[in-house]
Amino acid sequence: MELQMATATHARRPSKNARRAAILEAAAQVFFEQGYAATSIDAIIERLGGSKRTIYNEFGSKEGLFTALVSENAGTALSALAVDGLEGRSLSEVLLEFGRRLLAIYMSPGLIGVYRSIMPEAGRFPELAREFFEKGPGRASDRLAEVLEEARDRGEIELEDCRGAADHFVGMFRDNLHLQVVLGLRPPPSPPEAEAAVTSAVGIFLHGIYGVDREGRAKGQMSNG
């Protein structure tokens, strides 16, 4: 029972990794829609086909499945936040690009789902909550704080608490628009709506509402209702 599969993947039935991915996708649909506690393994099987045995063989338990799901989704979201190749550009450009990616991540079904489903379970899975935070929103703040510190080192800004400012910036993307999407009260923003939200947030973050018109960025925004 040890070296048959060591040579290659062998592609048993549906390849093992594909099976795992299929389980995770079906689990995401149900967990993110219903929440952890209200989700039954049967409901996942209903969407997936097959047998409960498959899930228990792969993940061991409902907890294990949920943990793997959240962990994976938080990890993939993180990957889009790398700001490589942006260091040479102006702070304004970097923030705009960072904001675009941040908003896209926050509005993605995966992170919306994690957001919805992890909140009431944070007490039950403290380590998972910490992992989600540190891989996701916390890492975003960290990366942005570095960007701000570099800008400060270049003399572009004079900001003492770069970490605090970074926190406020990422918070601007968890505004009421985001909350409405999380609560299912409205669909995710269209691309122009998203771009307007990013432009507005970056404008305020850089210049404040006293100076936001200097850049002319507030022009041409659409109403976000």
Place this chain on the structure above:
Amino acid sequence: MELQMATATHARRPSKNARRAAILEAAAQVFFEQGYAATSIDAIIERLGGSKRTIYNEFGSKEGLFTALVSENAGTALSALAVDGLEGRSLSEVLLEFGRRLLAIYMSPGLIGVYRSIMPEAGRFPELAREFFEKGPGRASDRLAEVLEEARDRGEIELEDCRGAADHFVGMFRDNLHLQVVLGLRPPPSPPEAEAAVTSAVGIFLHGIYGVDREGRAKGQMSNG
């Protein structure tokens, strides 16, 4: 069965309204801690004493109890956001005071609990989610948008999208600090921490990070970890 209690409250056993309040308080502890789906009526009775019959007589069902609980908590949070008596002051003062109240509300156990417990149930109780949003975060944005529009009318600022800016402002108070508290990763901020967060957010909102030092507001902040 119709006119005995019409003459006065009669103070039957523990007064009827006190009973209802006691149920809601015990329900809040359990629902907000465990989430709706994972909460059993038995768990509430364990903290409350008495019998399940009492709860079913008063609220009819688990759904009814949860609905009443969320509705009540969203409503009480709203009451602290009235900005009466602030209209005469400067925009900076108004925003600081508004921010203090907003942060206090967002960090209160009641709203933290509602926040945690309503998210995965938004699909199950769409009307409740809408009521929560409109009574809470939505109303906060509305009130602030009015304040900004008045400031614009006075010529203090030139801001086209007051509603969007207000959304960004309230978003700054749902930053990573707030998320960490919601996830149980850290305790609510101490009064000085809260004041520092408010001061920082208002400074950025008014002047941006380019101009935040003009007011000297970024000085003396504490590190927020």
Place this chain on the structure above:
DNA sequence: ATTGACTGGTAATGTCCGTTACCTTACCGA
């Protein structure tokens, strides 16, 4: 004090769900 009604407690009911035991089937190497 007594009656009558309502509140509170006990326990049952029917359902749902996580998990596992056991059987069947498909794949792998020879």
Place this chain on the structure above:
DNA sequence: TCGGTAAGGTAACGGACATTACCAGTCAAT
């Protein structure tokens, strides 16, 4: 082709839970 192994499927088990019947205690008016 054949045997062995592991995966997939079926169905059962044990527990939890929302809800309700039914019983007992208690208060108010007479």
